[in-house]
Every structure is written in structure tokens, then in C-alpha cells.
Amino acid sequence: MKNPVLKKHYIFFLGEELPQPEAHLVQSTNAANGAANLGYSTVLVYPEKGAKAINLANLARPFQPKQTPTELIKYYNLHDKLKVAPLPMPWPIDHFRSKFTDSNTIATKYYLPFHILPITKIVHSRNWNFIKAAIKNGIPAIYEHHHHEDKQFEPEIVTNPLLQIAVTVVDTIRESMIKNGMPPEKVIKLHNGFNRLFMERQPEKAAEWRQKLLQDKSQKLVLYAGALQQFKGIDVLIDVAKEMPNVQFVCAGGKPTQVEYYQQLAKEKQVYNIKFLGYILHNDLASLLQAADVLAHPHCSGKAATFTSPLKLFDYFASGTPIVATEIPSLVEFQDTQSITAWCEPDNPSKFAESLKRVLETHPRKIEGYTDSINFVKQFSWENRAAKILSYVDESLLPQLVV
8 A cells, every 4th residue: 555645746747848938937837936935845847858868867767856956946036945857858759750759648658657646646737638647647636728729628537526626817718718628617717926036126236237228327228028929019019119219128038039030120120229138037037127117018919918828917016117018808907906007009009109108207217116016916926826726626635745
């Protein structure tokens, strides 16, 4: 008979290598970090390829929770309680198109039942195949789902009592999940969170950013942080910058190819007051948000506006910097708060520019930040989010507390 005490870990599974500058990976790593900060024995599990994956000792004992590497801590602003367990995926895994050499298959058919299961209390993932495999192996599961899909959920999985709860971030996704077979009582809408390090004031680092990015002290700085994609409103922001030539615009985020594309687009449009910094480590991003005079959230209308998760919005709030945002469905509920300084319609550079000009005039930069948004965001910590999710889990299935 197996000793139930051994089953202690709260496993967060990612199907992709770390680190990468993807919003869903920022979300998943910070969700795991929040659970760890509550004191649960939390392990972030993800595939590891390359030279490290060939280590024979790792292959013999592939599931070995350990301290989070400094690289990941700085990349995603993690804390010291979270453990990681990279799963070795040596060649030829993912080098040939076959389900037998697919890292997801290896994780669900080999690592999960033989190495992860014996000491796991519950799993949490956005990977539906991993959730299914966990339930089939008798492990309780929490599922995250943040995008519209037309695929039906398997009835035998969603009705299984081991599926404790499914979590999404906007009502429109919850509705589509129910339409696709998820029982209404098993799916909740819960916003993403903010990393508490974003709330710590960093005036010296913020001053360094301003010195680096601005031509003179009197110039204003408008910052966008997030993915560099058309539907996120980056094209609109370039047009906005053209209308405000005396203001410095800065975009933090994006892959090198996207940075190159938008640098070229700005050049073609003869817009010379916008800089693209590429991905900024979360360890440095907090001070960059605090360095700005205004933070921009220029999302376009369309299907993406109905489900886009306002992940960066909560970090924006925590910075205490004034925010100009577009009126899109996923942000509507924040219109009754004082946390966003100005709103304007999407897809309209002139309107966005007007809002920015007005906020720059009425809201001078405060080194200590504006308290309205700082106080408002406290309810949205990753720790509070983790606690809320676990409140839907049967008490007997909760992971072990290690504090």
C-alpha cells in the first residue's frame, strides 16, 4: 500500500521550454509562484531539451524538484519558494513528426504515470492532454483555458469528480467552454494577477530608465509593455506617436522578428519617436513601468478583444502610473473604477492621442505613484488568485503546506 503522505506536490505543467517571452508562460509561471508563496509544495514542470537533457543521471531520475534557477527568477520575477522540475527530452524527441517522439506524449505517457504521479497531490495546467492523462491516472486536476476553441470537451473527463475546477479569465470564454460541454458548475471566471514585486517602489532604477530613454528631462515618456502584435494595437500606437512628435514612445516586449518588423514599419511611416526594446526581464520591468509618465493599452477591436486577458493591466495598476486604455469587452468591468485614468474607442489613433495629451496635462508623474490604482490592484495578487482557485478544491485533495 502506498504511503499517502508522499503525495504532496502541487504540479503546474507547461508543455513548452522555459524561458520564453510568451504571455501565457508569464501567466503560468506567476500562477505557480503565487501558489508557492501561499506555502504549498509547488513544482513547475516543463520540458528541457539540448545538452542538459542528455545527462544520464537526469534520465534515470527525471523528476527531481529543485530550486528555481536564477535565470527563470529574473525572467519572470519569481520568488524563492517555487521549485522546478525540468523533464529531460533528449534527441529525437520533437525532431520528428510522430506522436511517439512528441514531448507532450512523452510527458503524459511516460513521465506522468511513472515518475510524477507517486508524489503528486494535484495538477494544474493549460495543457488539456496533460489534464486528461492526470485524471485517467487518478490524479485530481485544475484546468486553465484562456482562448476560444470549437472542440468539444470529452464528457468522461469533464464529468469526472477528479476534475475539480476549470478556470478562465473572461465571461465570453466561460460561455464558449460551457457550450463545448464543460459543466457550468465546474468553470469559473477569475482574473489574472499582478506580481507583488511590481508594487515595490524603485525610484533610482526608474530614474535610470528615464535618463536612458529620454533626450532631455522635460520630455514625456509613454510606455507600452506586452506582445508586439497588430491586434494588440501596436500599429495604432505608431500612428499615435506620429501625432505626438515631442513625446517619447517606448514598447517593451516582443520577439526579435517582431521588434525588427515594427522598427521597419515605424521607419517607413517616418515615425522617429518610438523605440522597441524587445523582451525586458520582469526583474527590470517593474522599474520601467514606474519610469513612464503614462502607460498605454491600445488594443484593437475584433474577436481578440472579447477574450484577451488583461495580464499586463494588473502590473500597470501596481506601478501606480496613469493608464490610457481602449474600450474593449474584456476591460469593460474596470470602467466604473478610478484605476484607469482615461478611456477611448479602439482603432482610432487620433482619439488615443487626444486621451494621452489630456492625461499628460492633468496627471503629472509622481515618483511614489498614484494610490488609486495601487490600492485597487491589491485584491488581484497571484496569491489571492491561487487561494480562490484552491477554495474550489475538495479539502482532502489539497496539496501539502510546507510552511
